[in-house]
Amino acid sequence: MQLTPCMIRAYKYKLNPTMKQRKMLSQAFGNARFIYNWGLNRKKESWEKDKKNVTFLQLCKELTLLKQDGEHDWLKDCANVCLQQSLRNLDSAYKRFFKEKKGFPKFKSKKFSRDSVKFIGSVHFDFEKRRVSVPRVGKVKFFEHQTFDVNEVKLGTLTVSRDKCGDYWCTIVVDDSKPQVSKAKICEETAVGIDLGIKDYAILSDGTKYHNPKFLEREQNHLAVLQQRFAKTQKGSRRREKAKLKIAKLHRRIRDKRVDYLHKLTTDIVRKYDTVCLEDLNIEGMLQNHCLAMAISSVAWNEFVRQLKYKSEWHGKNVVMIGRFEPSSRKCSVCGYVNKELTLKDREWTCPECGGHHDRDVNAARNIKALGLSTGIGQKAATCQ
Numbered sequence: 001m002q003l004t005p006c007m008i009r010a011y012k013y014k015l016n017p018t019m020k021q022r023k024m025l026s027q028a029f030g031n032a033r034f035i036y037n038w039g040l041n042r043k044k045e046s047w048e049k050d051k052k053n054v055t056f057l058q059l060c061k062e063l064t065l066l067k068q069d070g071e072h073d074w075l076k077d078c079a080n081v082c083l084q085q086s087l088r089n090l091d092s093a094y095k096r097f098f099k100e101k102k103g104f105p106k107f108k109s110k111k112f113s114r115d116s117v118k119f120i121g122s123v124h125f126d127f128e129k130r131r132v133s134v135p136r137v138g139k140v141k142f143f144e145h146q147t148f149d150v151n152e153v154k155l156g157t158l159t160v161s162r163d164k165c166g167d168y169w170c171t172i173v174v175d176d177s178k179p180q181v182s183k184a185k186i187c188e189e190t191a192v193g194i195d196l197g198i199k200d201y202a203i204l205s206d207g208t209k210y211h212n213p214k215f216l217e218r219e220q221n222h223l224a225v226l227q228q229r230f231a232k233t234q235k236g237s238r239r240r241e242k243a244k245l246k247i248a249k250l251h252r253r254i255r256d257k258r259v260d261y262l263h264k265l266t267t268d269i270v271r272k273y274d275t276v277c278l279e280d281l282n283i284e285g286m287l288q289n290h291c292l293a294m295a296i297s298s299v300a301w302n303e304f305v306r307q308l309k310y311k312s313e314w315h316g317k318n319v320v321m322i323g324r325f326e327p328s329s330r331k332c333s334v335c336g337y338v339n340k341e342l343t344l345k346d347r348e349w350t351c352p353e354c355g356g357h358h359d360r361d362v363n364a365a366r367n368i369k370a371l372g373l374s375t376g377i378g379q380k381a382a383t384c385q
């Protein structure tokens with residue numbers, strides 16, 4: 001596990017920009033997208049012509065020239081820093097493609113891409129007046145629900161975005177310069193194994209079960225009605241826009257409820273246990289399976305793991321990930337016998353070797369805990385040397 005010397009946190013606020021500020025932000029979103037596509041095109045051209053890569057710095061230089069060529073004066077209307085950040089995003093997308101073999105960067109379309117811009121430096125938060133100053137856009141009002149001490153922290157990147165419902169948000173990354181909490185010792189008594197499921201959301205090795213609230217499934221009928229209404233409207237009509245907004249709002253409501261539930265769950269787990277062992281699930285692979293796709297995107301295990309990891313960093317707890325494809329539910333957690341006859345339908349089983357009676361999921365969680373403890377303690381020992 002990587003240790004960062006300081007605590008990095010992100011705070012998200014809903015913005016309430018004026019009409020003028022909305023216009024300026026819209027333009028900034030458009031400009032950032034234009035520059036991303038322009039940079040991608042430059043990179044592609046150069047590669048096809050003379051097999052050469054155009055670096056981030058070269059692109060920045062070319063951007064300065066582009067702004068002065070007389071045809072792109074509108075680029076000057078937004079802060080240069082957000083155009084440069086757009087090129088930086090492109091650069092990271094390229095790096096991800098070469099290093100992690102993730103998909104090749106695509107052109108961003110107005111319709112499908114996310115509206116967002118990033119700023120670094122000259123960002124100020126005023127919690128008294130509830131305003132954040134955004135370069136070129138000015139002081140934008142925001143709704144406050146949590147604060148940080150402006151004088152104590154170092155402000156990082158500010159991301160301003162607009163969601164599909166037309167609402168504006170800002171996320172600020174903050175470094176509070178506090179030393180990181182040292183990690184708790186990994187030992188059996190304070191560790192827990194978690195098996196993630198669909199019927200129950202999370203099953204813990206001590207027998208605790210967190211139910212799956214199935215927010216998406218519960219709204220399926222509602223969603224279907226809205227989608228039908230949308231399909232009946234004419235392209236380009238106002239009704240169509242309204243129908244689309246309703247669908248977007250419902251999706252956002254479902255997502256908010258889910259994230260809220262996951263926050264309660266992960267906070268609870270991180271408070272109770274010092275070490276959490278989890279299976280590294282192949283979620284992308286599972287999503288290929290159409291029968292499971294909805295259920296799996298609905299449970300949002302990625303989000304669960306993400307929250308668990310960063311909260312553990314905050315509180316000095318450990319998260320141990322174990323490999324996939326371990327026979328976690330078929331192996332008896334008492335004697336190690338592997339029950340090959342066990343099918344997905346069997347919720348409970350008795351071990352023919354030792355006679356232990358198992359709840360399928362709790363047994364899996366226990367196996368995950370045992371394996372996590374052995375790998376976790378192994379890792380710790382290796383880093384201590």
Ligand SMILES: [Zn+2]
Nearest residue numbers: 332335351354
């Ligand atoms: Zn057994």
